[in-house]
Amino acid sequence: MDSERLLSPTREWPDLDLRRLEWAAGLSDETFVAIRSAGEQVDFRTGQVILEVDTAITHVYFLVTGRVQATYYDLLGKEVQSETLVRGLATGLIGLGGDQSRVHAEATEPTKTIRFTVSELFHLTRQHEDFQQAIFHLLVSSFKRYSLVNRFLPKPSIVGIVHQSEASRPLTGRLTRRLRGLDESPCIAGDDERWKPQGNVPFKFFRAEEVGQNILKGWALDRRLLIDVRADQTPAAMKLLLSYADIVLWCILPQDSQAAVNVLQGLEKDVPGWRDKIRIVWVLDNNTPIAPDVPELRKLATRDFKVTLDASQANANRLLQHGVERIVHHLRGVQIGLALGGGAARGMAHLGVLKALAHHGIYVDMLAGTSAGAMTGTLYSAGLDPDFIARSFKNDLRLSWFFRHIPAGGYWYLLYKYRFHQFDPMLRKYLGRAKLEQLPLPMSVVSVDLVEGNLVVREDDDATSGILASINLPPLSLPIIEQDRALVDGGLLNNVPANVLVTKGCNFVIASTVTAKLEKDFKGIRSKQDRSIRSPIGATLQVIMRQSMIQGHSMNSVGVQPADFVFAPDVKSFDMSEFTRVDEMAHIGETTTNENVAKLRTMLRRLDSKLFESSYADAT
Numbered sequence: 001m002d003s004e005r006l007l008s009p010t011r012e013w014p015d016l017d018l019r020r021l022e023w024a025a026g027l028s029d030e031t032f033v034a035i036r037s038a039g040e041q042v043d044f045r046t047g048q049v050i051l052e053v054d055t056a057i058t059h060v061y062f063l064v065t066g067r068v069q070a071t072y073y074d075l076l077g078k079e080v081q082s083e084t085l086v087r088g089l090a091t092g093l094i095g096l097g098g099d100q101s102r103v104h105a106e107a108t109e110p111t112k113t114i115r116f117t118v119s120e121l122f123h124l125t126r127q128h129e130d131f132q133q134a135i136f137h138l139l140v141s142s143f144k145r146y147s148l149v150n151r152f153l154p155k156p157s158i159v160g161i162v163h164q165s166e167a168s169r170p171l172t173g174r175l176t177r178r179l180r181g182l183d184e185s186p187c188i189a190g191d192d193e194r195w196k197p198q199g200n201v202p203f204k205f206f207r208a209e210e211v212g213q214n215i216l217k218g219w220a221l222d223r224r225l226l227i228d229v230r231a232d233q234t235p236a237a238m239k240l241l242l243s244y245a246d247i248v249l250w251c252i253l254p255q256d257s258q259a260a261v262n263v264l265q266g267l268e269k270d271v272p273g274w275r276d277k278i279r280i281v282w283v284l285d286n287n288t289p290i291a292p293d294v295p296e297l298r299k300l301a302t303r304d305f306k307v308t309l310d311a312s313q314a315n316a317n318r319l320l321q322h323g324v325e326r327i328v329h330h331l332r333g334v335q336i337g338l339a340l341g342g343g344a345a346r347g348m349a350h351l352g353v354l355k356a357l358a359h360h361g362i363y364v365d366m367l368a369g370t371s372a373g374a375m376t377g378t379l380y381s382a383g384l385d386p387d388f389i390a391r392s393f394k395n396d397l398r399l400s401w402f403f404r405h406i407p408a409g410g411y412w413y414l415l416y417k418y419r420f421h422q423f424d425p426m427l428r429k430y431l432g433r434a435k436l437e438q439l440p441l442p443m444s445v446v447s448v449d450l451v452e453g454n455l456v457v458r459e460d461d462d463a464t465s466g467i468l469a470s471i472n473l474p475p476l477s478l479p480i481i482e483q484d485r486a487l488v489d490g491g492l493l494n495n496v497p498a499n500v501l502v503t504k505g506c507n508f509v510i511a512s513t514v515t516a517k518l519e520k521d522f523k524g525i526r527s528k529q530d531r532s533i534r535s536p537i538g539a540t541l542q543v544i545m546r547q548s549m550i551q552g553h554s555m556n557s558v559g560v561q562p563a564d565f566v567f568a569p570d571v572k573s574f575d576m577s578e579f580t581r582v583d584e585m586a587h588i589g590e591t592t593t594n595e596n597v598a599k600l601r602t603m604l605r606r607l608d609s610k611l612f613e614s615s616y617a618d619a620t
Helices: 002-006 015-020 029-038 118-127 129-147 170-181 235-244 254-270 272-277 295-299 323-331 344-359 372-381 386-396 409-419 423-431 463-470 498-503 536-560 579-607
Strands: 040-044 049-051 059-065 068-073 079-085 103-107 111-117 158-163 187-190 203-205 225-230 247-252 278-284 303-308 336-340 366-370 443-449 454-458 480-482 485-489 508-512 565-567
Touching: 015 029, 029 118, 029 129, 059 118, 111 118, 118 129, 158 170, 158 235, 170 187, 170 225, 170 323, 225 235, 235 254, 247 254, 254 272, 254 278, 254 295, 272 278, 278 323, 303 323, 336 344, 336 372, 336 498, 344 372, 344 386, 344 508, 344 579, 366 372, 366 498, 372 386, 372 423, 372 443, 372 463, 386 579, 409 423, 423 463, 443 463, 443 498, 454 463, 463 480, 463 485, 498 508, 508 579, 565 579
Parallel strands: 158 225, 158 247, 187 203, 187 225, 247 278, 278 303, 336 366, 336 508, 366 443, 508 565
Antiparallel strands: 040 111, 049 103, 059 111, 068 079, 068 103, 443 454, 443 485, 480 485
C-alpha cells in the first residue's frame, strides 16, 4: 500500500519505552534480546494507514507512543466497532490466521510502533513462554473490550502536567501524595528548580526539550512518571512532550484561559489528534467556583476537570475539593457514573443518595438525570450542598395559603408553576446563566423531542434550560419549542438514563431510582380512604400524575438495566406533589444508601482494590 513506502523501519530502538508497557513489564532479559533481534521500530506520521481492510495481515504492530484509530468491519463490509488504540496495545493481533484484514488502522498523531512479521511473532511465542503469556493476555483483553462492558480504560503511565501559571504548581504535589497513598510509586521530572522533596518521591530537574532523551533513559521503568513543566516552552519542546506523554493535564486559572488557547491552537494546527491527549484542569477558587465559558478550549481538549486548592464554603458541597480525586480516577482507569431517575417530588430522595455517597468517599465522575433527577443532579453538579438544596426546595415549593385550602392543591400548584413559568426564576437563583459544561461535575440531562420522537441528551448550553426541558411534564406544561424541537419530560422514553453514562465511557454505573416500587392504590380504592376530589379538573390532574408514575414504574427495569448497582429508596408513600416533604425523602435516600454502601464498595474493589479499599473522605 502507499503508506508502506512512507514507513521508516529501524532496528535501533530503546528498551526504555518498551519496558514501560504493561504487557512487557514481566519479560526476561533473554526475551528482550530476542525481541530486539526480531522486531523493528516503525514510525508513522499523522494520517498514515497502518492496516487496511481486505488486505493480508503480514505484520503485527505494538504501540509504544502515539495513538491509532482502529475501525473493525464484518464480512459484508459493515462497520461493527471503532476504538482508539494507545500505548501498550497492538493492532493486527485480531485477525491472525484469517485470509484478509477486517480492520482499518490509522495513526491519529505521530506514532512509534514495534513491528513483527507474523512468522517472527509465532517464533517468539514458541521460544519464549513469558512472551507467549504476554500475547495471550493482550488477546484476551482485546476480546473482552469487544464482547463485554469496557471495564479496562487506559491507565496512562507517563503524564504531562503543564502549568499556565505557577499558582497551579501545588496540584502536582497533591496528585503525588494521593498516588502514594494508593501504594503507587510515582516519580517526577520537572523544570521547577524550587521543587521541595516529598518523602521518597524521586525528582529530577530537566528542561522540556530533553523529554525522551538520555536524561530519562533507564529511570523508574516500573513507576508512573509525571512530567511537570511550565507552559512557556518552545513549540518544539511542547511537541516532544505531547509525543512522549500518554495524556497531558493542562492546568489553567480563569485569567489564563486565552493564553492557553493560543498555545493549544498552535499545537493543534500541527497534529489535530493531540486533542485526544489534552485534559484541561481548571484551578478555581471560592470567588470563582464556576469555570469560565471558553468554547475554544473545549474544541482543543477531550475533557476537563475542575479543582480548587481552597477549603469549601457554606452551602457548598466539596465537588471542587474532590476534583483531584477525579483526576486520580482518570489516571487509574476508573470512571463512575450516577444516573438519577425521574419521579416528580419523589426524586428528592436522590439528594440523600448524593450526600451519602460523598460521605462514604465514593465520588462519581459524571451524572445523568431525567426530570427530577435532572433538577437535583444539576444543582448538585453546580456545587450546592444536598442539605442546602433540600432546604431551598422546601421553601421555594411551599404551597401558598390559597393552594393549601383547595382540593388537590399540590397538583394545582404544580400546574400554576408550569403554566406561569415559575420554575425558571426559581432555578436561576442558584444557577444564574451557567452552562452545563461550566459546572464542577459533568452533567447530562435527558428530554424528549416530540417532533423527531427521540431522546435529547444535553451536556452543554444553559443549565437551567436543560432542566426545564427535562421536567416539562405534559400536559401540565406545554412543549418547549427550541431549535425546531418540541421538548418534554425525558421520562417519556428514558426515566433512568444509565445507558447515557455507558455511552460516555463510564466503566461503572450506579443508578438511583424512585420508581422501582409502586403503591397499589389510587384515590383510596384499595385503602378505602376518602380521597375523592369533587373537581373534575382536580381529578384529571391526579390521573395525569398517576399515569406518569405508572409509566416511570413500567420503564424502570429498562432504564436501570445497564447499571451495575442500583439504589431504590422506598418513597412510594409520598405523593408526587409533596415537595414540602423533601427533607423526609432525602433522609430515606440517605438511609438506603448507607444500608447498601458496603455491597457497592465490594463491587468497586473489583474495579480497583486500592482506590476503594477505604473511604478517601476518612483519609483526608
